[in-house]
Amino acid sequence: MNRRDFLATAAAVPAILNVQTETGFTSLFDGETLNGWHIERGPESAFYVDDGCIVGSPSAEFPAWLRTDRQYENFDFRCEFFVQGWTSGGVYFHAPQHGRTMWVGKQVKIFHQQEDTPMSNSMGSIFPVIAPRQVEVRNRGQWNQMRILSDWPSLRVWVNDVLVQDINMETHPELKHRLRSGFIGLSTLNYPLRFRNLRIQELKGKEKWEILYQNPSDMEKWFISESSERAPARFDALGPVIRADGSGHLATKEKYRDFQ
Secondary structure (H helix, E strand, C coil), X not given: CCXXXXXXXXXXXXXXXXXXXXXXXXXXXXXCCCCCEEEECCCHHHEEEECCEEEECCCCCCCCEEEEEEEECCEEEEEEEEEECCCEEEEEEEECCCXXXXXXXXXXXXXXXXXXXXXXXXXXXXXXXXXXXXXXXXXXXXXEEEEEEEECCEEEEEECCEEEEEEECCCCCCCCCCCCCEEEEEECCCCCCEEEEEEEEECCCCCCCCCCCCCHHHHHHEEEEEECCCCCCEEEEECCEEEEECCEEEEECCCCCCCC
């Protein structure tokens, strides 16, 4: 094989194979199925796989989103996304399964417009509260790279190797009380966004939480502190949910002071 043939062959290798050489990274997408992902608040047709990419269909309108099966705290996440024409969507992280994903968790905005003045809804913003340092997007039918490095309290985001966010979340009023762990998610808002080469490297966790209730065995940590005679309080452990009925209070046996 001559040098010209070798270079032509190398250029034809799909980009998804290149990420395998990144030490410490785990692929989040096998290029063929949505195994490891789950559609939230949308129909099964909202996201699908086509030509080695995760694609948002016209039915993937807000609030539909695609999330990982696992939750992550500190991590280095990388992916590629394709922009052609008017596009709006984003990448969620630290997102809850229930609740407002972009307010309880966080979202890096994906938007097609190359703006001179960054705004809180620009490409690369922590939507809808923090504008990027600058706007960087390739929007003419091109692939873009995104990197999110979240290692509490530091949050940095790159788009096409341009640093667009560099934040201390602990001192930022919009972020310091949000979730520090949660799901990675994708949102396309009806636009033809495509994602590929999604991979993650987990970093050392720093959160230390005491579980108060996660499953029925945790009910032993609680007691009924007050109950009405006319409508006695009843609290039933139903898997991950506590169902309350009647009139009364359920309290922890342990007392707490100065907590989050």
